[in-house]
Amino acid sequence: NSQDEEIAEAENLKPAVGIAAIQVGIPRKLIAVVVPDPDDPEKNLEFALANPRIISESVQNSYLEGGEGCLSVPENHEGHAFRHARIKVRAYDLLQDKTVVIPAEGFLSICLQHEIDHLSGILFYDRIDRNNPMKEDPEAEVY
Numbered sequence: 001n002s003q004d005e006e007i008a009e010a011e012n013l014k015p016a017v018g019i020a021a022i023q024v025g026i027p028r029k030l031i032a033v034v035v036p037d038p039d040d041p042e043k044n045l046e047f048a049l050a051n052p053r054i055i056s057e058s059v060q061n062s063y064l065e066g067g068e069g070c071l072s073v074p075e076n077h078e079g080h081a082f083r084h085a086r087i088k089v090r091a092y093d094l095l096q097d098k099t100v101v102i103p104a105e106g107f108l109s110i111c112l113q114h115e116i117d118h119l120s121g122i123l124f125y126d127r128i129d130r131n132n133p134m135k136e137d138p139e140a141e142v143y
């Protein structure tokens with residue numbers, strides 16, 4: 001709903017691509033992610049995952065050039081939040097009603113790692129180098 005301009009305005013929602021249950025006070029390992037499908041800009045990739053776990057991750061990093069934001073972090077934290085460029089996530093997907101293994105890269109990979117971090121109390125700025133927030137990694141995928 002937050003990605004729909006009309007609903008967002010009517011219900012005073014901040015646009016977001018993901019949320020973890022703990023952010024609304026529900027202490028369960030649940031996350032929801034809705035991101036544009038890189039293969040079809042008309043479509044979204046949607047997941048509602050219970051007990052998500054990263055079962056493999058690339059050595060190569062990735063990060064968003066403009067930094068990350070978070071519904072639970074009202075203030076701005078500039079810097080590159082380093083993530084794995086590619087991951088595989090095993091979870092029970094409530095939308096598909098089955099256990100899935102999701103191979104993720106690009107923006108989806110970053111979003112899944114951001115939300116899964118919430119389940120351990122880790123926020124995106126914990127992934128930014130305090131002494132060198134704009135640190136670059138020549139090997140990384142940058143979006």
Ligand SMILES: [Zn+2]
Pocket residue numbers: 069070071072114115118
């Ligand atoms: Zn967040």
